[in-house]
Amino acid sequence: MVNNLPYALGLTGGIATGKSTVADYLTRAYGWPILDADLYAREAVEPGSVILEAIAQRYGPSLLNSDGTLNRPQLGDIIFNTPKERQWLEDQIHPFVRERFEQEMRTLESPVVVLVIPLLFEAQMTDLVGEVWVVSCSPEQQLTRLQTRNQLSREAAQARIASQMPLDAKIALADVVIENNGQREHLQQEVDRIVSTRCYKFPQSCTSR
Numbered sequence: 001m002v003n004n005l006p007y008a009l010g011l012t013g014g015i016a017t018g019k020s021t022v023a024d025y026l027t028r029a030y031g032w033p034i035l036d037a038d039l040y041a042r043e044a045v046e047p048g049s050v051i052l053e054a055i056a057q058r059y060g061p062s063l064l065n066s067d068g069t070l071n072r073p074q075l076g077d078i079i080f081n082t083p084k085e086r087q088w089l090e091d092q093i094h095p096f097v098r099e100r101f102e103q104e105m106r107t108l109e110s111p112v113v114v115l116v117i118p119l120l121f122e123a124q125m126t127d128l129v130g131e132v133w134v135v136s137c138s139p140e141q142q143l144t145r146l147q148t149r150n151q152l153s154r155e156a157a158q159a160r161i162a163s164q165m166p167l168d169a170k171i172a173l174a175d176v177v178i179e180n181n182g183q184r185e186h187l188q189q190e191v192d193r194i195v196s197t198r199c200y201k202f203p204q205s206c207t208s209r
């Protein structure tokens with residue numbers, strides 16, 4: 001890690017376990033900036049990008065909406081059901097996402113930054129962060145949250161969950177695990193408790209990986 005970069009806290013977990021909810025709270029309560037892999041992954045496929053062009057070449061122009069943007073649900077149907085195609089897409093997008101994190105981190109003045117990276121382990125981005133927080137919830141809760149938020153059938157939601165590293169395996173690799181099975185207020189108290197026990201008040205005392 002280059003000197004003078006902020007201390008990076010990596011937030012990951014299963015799909016729809018609550019990473020963005022925790023990130024929103026961290027920035028509201030502590031003022032730490034958030035950098036989000038999902039936003040960079042969207043930037044990677046904006047109209048006019050090389051990657052969107054490659055997607056249209058591979059799957060045909062029907063993968064584009066009439067305004068030239070990516071038809072995300074349709075690409076999701078392909079990649080969350082076909083591991084080889086998921087791998088192809090990740091090979092296109094992940095180098096771009098990594099590059100964007102590195103760029104943005106160099107511009108920050110804050111002593112701490114939160115990187116939200118759903119595929120932190122799968123995409124081997126752990127070197128970007130000083131420590132890893134995994135947001136966890138029960139399998140039933142995860143399925144319900146995902147189906148409700150994305151309006152997905154049970155089968156489609158299960159396919160998305162199955163396309164990621166199992167949550168237990170992520171928990172085993174975590175420095176901090178945040179249980180998110182209760183109300184939002186409880187989650188916030190849990191986050192406050194964790195922050196109070198760690199080094200962020202004195203980030204220079206945090207050691208990099």
Ligand SMILES: CC(C)(COP(=O)(O)OP(=O)(O)OC[C@H]1O[C@@H](n2cnc3c(N)ncnc32)[C@H](O)[C@@H]1O)[C@@H](O)C(=O)NCCC(=O)NCCS
Pocket residue numbers: 014015016037038041072073075076079086089090093094097117118119123160163164
């Ligand atoms: C397939 C796409 C177009 C579906 O878009 P959609 O709007 O439905 O989902 P969105 O991008 O909001 O992602 C929601 C969540 O899905 C999960 N997810 C996304 N991509 C992947 C993947 N390749 N493997 C497993 N889970 C994934 C993450 O938990 C993410 O937070 C999109 O997810 C995508 O481009 N994925 C590939 C890029 C990627 O790997 N992104 C993850 C961040 S590095």
Ligand SMILES: Nc1ncnc2c1ncn2[C@@H]1O[C@H](COP(=O)(O)OP(=O)(O)OP(=O)(O)O)[C@@H](O)[C@H]1O
Pocket residue numbers: 013014015016017018019020021022038118145146149180181182183184187
């Ligand atoms: N403690 C909670 N109480 C009620 N709803 C919650 C709670 N935590 C998260 N949610 C809801 O569950 C859904 C998933 O949460 P969130 O978007 O934070 O997950 P995520 O891990 O960032 O998802 P993704 O992997 O798809 O990016 C959202 O609709 C959010 O509002």
